[in-house]
Amino acid sequence: MDDVLANTHEKLINIVLNEFSTTLTLKELQSNALKDLLHPKQLTKIHKIINAPDFFADIEVKADAIETVYELSKYYEIFVATACMEFPNSFRDKFDWLKKHFSFIPWTNIVFCGYKSIIHSDYLIDDHVRNLNAFKGEGILFTAPHNLKDTTFRRVSNWKEVSELFLPII
């Protein structure tokens, strides 16, 4: 969900640039993991911000995500699995966000989890190498600032590329 369906990192970048005392540039923030750029105290602050009620409510949907997932749902059984168990205050926000933007995905196919080793599916499109490593099916890495250097997994940079990979050419 985060940084695959939702522009979570972009929201965090705006918070860092506008609310933190920092010399980091937009370019640096767009090409590195926050955990490699911020001080421990700033990371604790980010953790609190993510877990605050309503943090998730206004996050923007990634370009072409809705249209592509909708098309995919005609050919595949689609589940949305988000590793949000670390942030209990995000549960309701995340559920409502999916209902708002991806209303065609039924509640039966939504998963809130921690370790993604528990997910049973053929493919997993994810932005975290650790999630794809834990996953038993075929992992596809969705490009994000925190995974630019990885060469282990097949990579997609946006939803147009997901579409090209999984949808029949009409």
Added chain:
Amino acid sequence: MDDVLANTHEKLINIVLNEFSTTLTLKELQSNALKDLLHPKQLTKIHKIINAPDFFADIEVKADAIETVYELSKYYEIFVATACMEFPNSFRDKFDWLKKHFSFIPWTNIVFCGYKSIIHSDYLIDDHVRNLNAFKGEGILFTAPHNLKDTTFRRVSNWKEVSELFLPII
């Protein structure tokens, strides 16, 4: 979680006997699924009660569940997967209930889901035949009023029996 770790059905029975206008007996309620006993309007009421905030907070833990799951966690990687996506108001309650009673299970190993076909594990101990049918590993049926007639799955009636099935004899 419900009717495996938590005495959810017992709480619902008490609500039916004390708050509903009914001629049903305790014995009937303990040996049938509520959906086979209650009228559609009563079932809608039950659905609302389950989804009300705090419904889950005071549900009792099943006998021997904590001790047995703790022992199992020494030999197995334990995940708790609960099909609660239908009840968004239960998310936080369920998370807090697990933290209170099963604090030794880390957040990384908690799953909120709908269809349990998405669960990847060797075993699933569940009270619903539909969940075990959807599951790809070995299903174990935990006896509950709504599954007494099933003969498809290996059955356990309580946590002592789970212990006998999965723990080494010391």
